[in-house]
Amino acid sequence: MAIDDSLATGQRSLGDPAHDYPLWPPLTSGCPRTSTEDVSYPVEVDYAYDKADPAALFSPVRARGGLERWAPLLPPLPAPGLGEGATPLVEIEPGVYVKDESRNPTWSHKDRLNRCTTSAAVGVGAPGIAVASSGNHGASAAAYAARAGLPCVVFTGPDTPPAVDAFLNAYGAVVLPVPWEARWPLLRLVVERLGLHPVSNLTTTHTGHAYGPEGYKTVAYEIFQDVGVPSAVFVPTGYGELLFGVWKGFEELRRLGLADRVPRVFACESAASGALHRAFAEGAPAAHVTVGASEAYSIASPVSGYRGVLAVRASGGRALLVDDRQLADAQGELARAGLWTELSAAAGLAGLRSLGGQAPEDGPVVCVSTSSGFKDKGMGTHRTAPATPTWEEVERRLRAAGIAG
Structure with a gap:
């Protein structure tokens, strides 16, 4: 191209x-x-x-x-x-x-963003890419940097899941696990002193990269091609970049004369953080919160940004809070439908279910699922107990699973 x-x-x-x-x-x-x-x-x-x-x-x-x-x-x-x-x-x-974003090259929606941010790095002639990430974003940035022939520095947290750490290293990234609060100051130093192109946020409240959320518009384009304009889209939300991109994509479809309306866009945040929800409650463009305990680490954000406020307000949507139990229920429901998702990725369906859970009369709804279950913290810790190779043991286990009478 x-x-x-x-x-x-x-x-x-x-x-x-x-x-x-x-x-x-x-x-x-x-x-x-x-x-x-x-x-x-x-x-x-x-x-x-x-x-x-x-x-x-x-x-x-x-x-x-x-x-x-x-x-x-x-x-x-x-x-x-x-x-x-x-x-x-x-x-x-x-x-x-369910819009299943786990089918992207690194198994998350972040690939759409990083195609654009890596292109920006190439466009300005940057010597490499720098990112601070707990999982999906870092893995995606490392993959696209490798594809472009650029070095990638990833500041992760001290409790990054082992599977994600292996993922990052597979792409040849320089992985630096540091305390969470140290990631941002170190990222800024790498950018300032070495000239690496930042693909993570550098500001007090979230702004992020100018080009990145543009890649998320394509989620809306694809939904439109499949089902037209839905009545609502439920989006797992941390900083709100995906939320904004989905809204802007539908807004562009309206602007181009292909659609006569924009769906309501619902931000689905972890109840352990909920920075966007706080911003709406305070009538503020962005907010800071203290993050509580949650296994949904991908969307547990201490700060929001104005993109999310704009998207929800302009579409007539809402900012919803879902707790880990609701997330686990939605994750289980998706698994029974054949979709293996990260806990955070189930927030869209959890948000829909929190409102009663059925498709409204004015059209279908779409729940975005952002990433694969491979990214969860507990990945690799579960082991199924070996079965004794006898019919009696097989029958016992099948009965326990409700398969045998």
């Missing part, structure tokens, strides 16, 4: 759309004009929408994976991809669909 395929024109402040910036370099610390010491406002990528060809972009022919499929409505993609996207939409009951 040629860089010129992109219709991206620049970057625009979400804090005040009157403030815009050139497309390059990508802003990795939010809008410098509207942000304060307390709140950092992100920027988004703007496009020449009038030059887009909606009929060609959203033809009914389903393409193979790779974000280059959507190149005109994404930032430039000079970095090579891994066939990300084109994940299945699975109907688990009438009107309730």
